[in-house]
Amino acid sequence: MNSKKIDNISVDCVVFGYDINAKSLNVLLIKRYLESKTTQEVLVNDHVLTGYHVHKEETLDQTATRVLKELTGLTDQYKKQFKAFGNPDRLTSKKDLLWIENEGFNSRTITIAYYFLLKTEDVDLENNPYSATWFPVTALPELGFDHEKIILEAYKDLKVKCLSEPIIFKLLPDKFTINEVQDLYQSILGIEIDNRNFRRKLINKKYIIALDEKQVGVSKKPAQLYMFSKDVYDKVFEKNYLISI
Amino acid sequence: MNSKKIDNISVDCVVFGYDINAKSLNVLLIKRYLESKTTQEVLVNDHVLTGYHVHKEETLDQTATRVLKELTGLTDQYKKQFKAFGNPDRLTSKKDLLWIENEGFNSRTITIAYYFLLKTEDVDLENNPYSATWFPVTALPELGFDHEKIILEAYKDLKVKCLSEPIIFKLLPDKFTINEVQDLYQSILGIEIDNRNFRRKLINKKYIIALDEKQVGVSKKPAQLYMFSKDVYDKVFEKNYLISI
DNA sequence: TTTTATAAACGTCTTTTTTACGTTTGTTTT
DNA sequence: AAAACAAACGTAAAAAAGACGTTTATAAAA
Numbered sequence: 441m442n443s444k445k446i447d448n449i450s451v452d453c454v455v456f457g458y459d460i461n462a463k464s465l466n467v468l469l470i471k472r473y474l475e476s477k478t479t480q481e482v483l484v485n486d487h488v489l490t491g492y493h494v495h496k497e498e499t500l501d502q503t504a505t506r507v508l509k510e511l512t513g514l515t516d517q518y519k520k521q522f523k524a525f526g527n528p529d530r531l532t533s534k535k536d537l538l539w540i541e542n543e544g545f546n547s548r549t550i551t552i553a554y555y556f557l558l559k560t561e562d563v564d565l566e567n568n569p570y571s572a573t574w575f576p577v578t579a580l581p582e583l584g585f586d587h588e589k590i591i592l593e594a595y596k597d598l599k600v601k602c603l604s605e606p607i608i609f610k611l612l613p614d615k616f617t618i619n620e621v622q623d624l625y626q627s628i629l630g631i632e633i634d635n636r637n638f639r640r641k642l643i644n645k646k647y648i649i650a651l652d653e654k655q656v657g658v659s660k661k662p663a664q665l666y667m668f669s670k671d672v673y674d675k676v677f678e679k680n681y682l683i684s685i
Numbered sequence: 686m687n688s689k690k691i692d693n694i695s696v697d698c699v700v701f702g703y704d705i706n707a708k709s710l711n712v713l714l715i716k717r718y719l720e721s722k723t724t725q726e727v728l729v730n731d732h733v734l735t736g737y738h739v740h741k742e743e744t745l746d747q748t749a750t751r752v753l754k755e756l757t758g759l760t761d762q763y764k765k766q767f768k769a770f771g772n773p774d775r776l777t778s779k780k781d782l783l784w785i786e787n788e789g790f791n792s793r794t795i796t797i798a799y800y801f802l803l804k805t806e807d808v809d810l811e812n813n814p815y816s817a818t819w820f821p822v823t824a825l826p827e828l829g830f831d832h833e834k835i836i837l838e839a840y841k842d843l844k845v846k847c848l849s850e851p852i853i854f855k856l857l858p859d860k861f862t863i864n865e866v867q868d869l870y871q872s873i874l875g876i877e878i879d880n881r882n883f884r885r886k887l888i889n890k891k892y893i894i895a896l897d898e899k900q901v902g903v904s905k906k907p908a909q910l911y912m913f914s915k916d917v918y919d920k921v922f923e924k925n926y927l928i929s930i
Numbered sequence: 931t932t933t934t935a936t937a938a939a940c941g942t943c944t945t946t947t948t949t950a951c952g953t954t955t956g957t958t959t960t
Numbered sequence: 961a962a963a964a965c966a967a968a969c970g971t972a973a974a975a976a977a978g979a980c981g982t983t984t985a986t987a988a989a990a
Contacts (some may be wrong), residue, residue, distance in 0.1 A: 446693065449771070449795055496793065500771040523799045524769045527744040528693070548741065550694050550795070551771045604849070619967080637949065639968075660966045661957045864938080881980060884939075905937045906986040 445493035445682040450551045452491035452525075454594040455511065457560035457574060458611035463623045464476070465611075466560055466574035468511065472584050473650065474542055484535045486582040491551060504554040509679055511572060512565065518557040518610040522597045523590075526550035530586045531604040539584070555594040557610035578630070602628055606647070615651060617663035618642055620655065647673040695796045697736035697770075697832070697840040698747040700756065702805035702819060703856035705751035708868045710856075711805055711819035712836055713756065717829050729780045731827040734835065735815065735861040736796060749799040756817060758809065763802045767842045768835075771795035775831045784829065800839040802855035823875070824910055828878055847873055851892070854913040860896060862908035892918040 455468035474484040490511045494503045500534075504519055531540060536601055540547050566612050575581055577595055580588060602608050608624055622638050623630075642648055647669045657664035700713035719729040735756045739748045749764055776785060776792050785792050805819055820826055822840055825833060847853050852871055854861075867883050870876075887893055892914045900907035 446793070448691065449694065459945085494771065494795075497773055500769060500795070521769065524745060526739065526797065548691070550739075550745075550797070552795070564850055584767065596723065600849070604845070617967090634950075635967090636951080636969080640970095658966090659965085660957060661955080661968085663967060700944090793981055862938090879979075881939090881940080883981075885941095886977080905935085906939085906984075908938060 444495045444497070445495055447493065448492050448546045448549050449494045450549050451494060451500060452551045453504055453507045453511070453519075454489060454553065454555040454591050455508065456557050456577070456594070456598065457612070458557075458562060458624060458627070459574070460612065460620060460624075463627055464576045464579075465579050465624075465627045466467055467580065468563070468572050469575055469581070470502055470511075470551060470570040470572050471584075472539065473652040474539060483538050484584065484586045486535070487573075487580075487587075488584040489587045492547075493549075494552075500552050503552075504556075508556055511568075511570060512558075512562075514562060515557065518549075518607065519554050520557075520597075520601075521552060521554050523553050523593055524550060525590060527586075528570070529666075533585075536585055542583070553590050553594065555598065557607060558593045559611065559613065591627055594628055599629060606668060606673055607669075615653065615665040617655065617665060619643045619663060646676055687739065689740045689742070691737065691741055693791050693794050694739045695736050695794050696739060696745060696752060697734045697796045697798045697835060698749055698752045698756070698764075699734060699798065699836050700753065701800055701802050701822070701839070701843065701856070702808060703802075703869060703872070704805040704819070705857065705865060705869075708872055709821045710823075710869075710872045712822050712825065713808070713817050713818055713849065714826070714828075715756075715815040717784065719784060723744045731780070731829045732818075732820070732825075732832075735817070735827040738790075738794075739797075745797050748797075749801075752787050753801055756813075756815060757803075757807075759803065760809060763778040763852065764799050765842075765846075765892065766797060766799050769795060769797050770831060770835060772831075778830075781830055790796050796835075798835050800843065802843075802852060804856065804858065831901055844873060851913060851915075851918055860898065860910040860912055862910060864908060891921055905918075 457466045457468060458464070459466055468490075469487040470490055472484055472486050472488045473482075475482050479529055490507055492503065492507050492510075494500060495506075498506070504521070505515065508517060508519070509515055526549075528548055531537075531549065537547065550633060552570070563572075565572060565574075576607065577591070580591065583591070598607075602625070608628075610623065611624055612620060618639050619635070622635060625638075626633060642651075649667050649669050649672075651665045651667055653665040655665065702711045702713060703709070704711055705778060713735075714732040715735055717729055717731050718727075720727050722800045734751055737748065737752050737755075739753075743751070745766065746764070749766070750760065753762060753764070753853075754760055756834070771794075773793055776782075776794065782792065798873065808817075810817060810819075813916060825836065828836070843852075847870070856869055863884050864880070866887060867878055867880060870883075871878060888895075888911075894912050894914050894917075896910045896912055898910045900910065
């Protein structure tokens with residue numbers, strides 16, 4: 441038993457990864473599998489988020505960072521604490537109780553949920569200690585605990601936030617094309633956007649900087665590359681509201 | 686000792702109340718006072734939010750609702766869980782440790798913070814069991830624990846949310862004038878808004894319904910009364926985004 | 931009864947942003 | 961040299977936002 445951990449408080453992480461080639465917003469999940477020691481019957485076979493108990497001496501943010509590091513090896517990724525889940529009945533399905541009995545933790549666990557935004561290409565799944573897999577957020581597998589609910593809440597928050605904050609760029613490489621940004625918005629929001637209007641609008645933003653570079657290795661006219669400038673963004677927005685009253 | 690409670694998890698409530706007459710957005714606080722049993726020295730004398738430990742059998746939302754009921758007698762008020770605070774050093778000031786020793790609870794408590802939106806006139810402070818007092822959010826007194834931080838986070842969230850969701854109306858009576866809405870926006874955001882443009886904009890919203898009623902008992906031209914229709918709002922917004930991409 | 935003070939309410943012109951959709955350009959492949 | 965095609969540019973109309981002047985209805989004072 442790990443005496444460092446706080447028994448009844450955990451952090452669960454929804455790791456969103458954007459696959460720029462497949463144009464798909466994915467969630468990183470790990471498999472949960474348990475079979476009966478006597479009958480070999482499969483008791484639990486589904487997927488869950490990664491999470492872990494909060495350690496006694498660490499902050500909640502540190503717990504989230506630690507969980508991501510263990511799962512992906514990555515540090516310094518964008519994260520957001522978006523909601524706490526702590527209803528008494530959140531882990532009371534038959535499967536979850538079997539699992540909890542096997543793992544030996546308290547069933548009334550409050551979890552502080554975070555989501556991360558990163559690029560699928562930054563994660564090496566070949567040597568993953570948890571055999572983690574990407575699933576499109578629109579095609580989730582069967583999920584254990586209340587993790588489907590947690591993912592959907594995270595996704596809802598992301599949909600709202602990506603319209604009012606420049607978090608979209610956390611899902612893209614440093615250098616990107618206008619069409620890549622459009623594809624990403626379309627993936628997240630599930631809508632079609634007019635390319636000509638979107639293009640003009642984005643290029644007019646002062647914090648979207650055209651680089652002296654174009655795509656290489658493409659079999660059509662190579663597109664202009666751009667970057668996002670946080671410095672410019674912060675200066676422009678310090679006195680302005682995003683939405684007019 | 687109350688065996689129903691979960692020792693290390695609490696809910697803290699930021700109760701925002703709008704004083705429509707004073708045009709002031711206020712926070713409801715209770716006094717925290719402790720003096721030395723031997724020397725009568727004042728050890729703690731400041732204000733805090735109300736909160737309480739989560740009970741074993743209740744949801745987090747129910748805890749928040751219970752806390753508000755005990756503080757104000759009110760039920761069915763708008764509430765929002767906005768953030769969890771759980772850093773190991775959040776209750777480690779000298780004052781806080783003295784207080785915690787006196788009350789006898791765990792110093793590593795994770796708190797799930799909620800804010801409520803209501804009208805100051807709905808709360809009867811005359812017979813308040815905690816001697817609660819309203820303070821303008823822009824003129825807070827000295828606060829215990831990490832409660833100043835919690836209030837400022839709640840206020841930040843409210844500022845953003847009130848521009849993209851119709852939560853402003855939770856702070857106003859059912860029947861209101863256009864100018865009352867404008868005053869409220871100005872109080873929350875700390876800005877000046879052009880009355881003529883604001884007026885036109887608000888009246889053009891389909892979910893702002895003009896009533897067959899005017900103000901009574903005012904010493905100037907009485908203003909037209911309006912109401913907010915949640916039904917219309919939900920219909921209008923089900924397919925639309927608030928911000929264009 | 932008339933006048934006055936004042937907040938409420940209306941109006942208009944200009945600028946900016948959004949929407950809709952047609953056209954041209956530059957690169958790679960054939 | 962031509963074809964294919966995504967990238968990039970353009971334009972006109974509609975809608976929204978911004979700036980600011982004017983009128984109106986009421987209570988209270990004269």
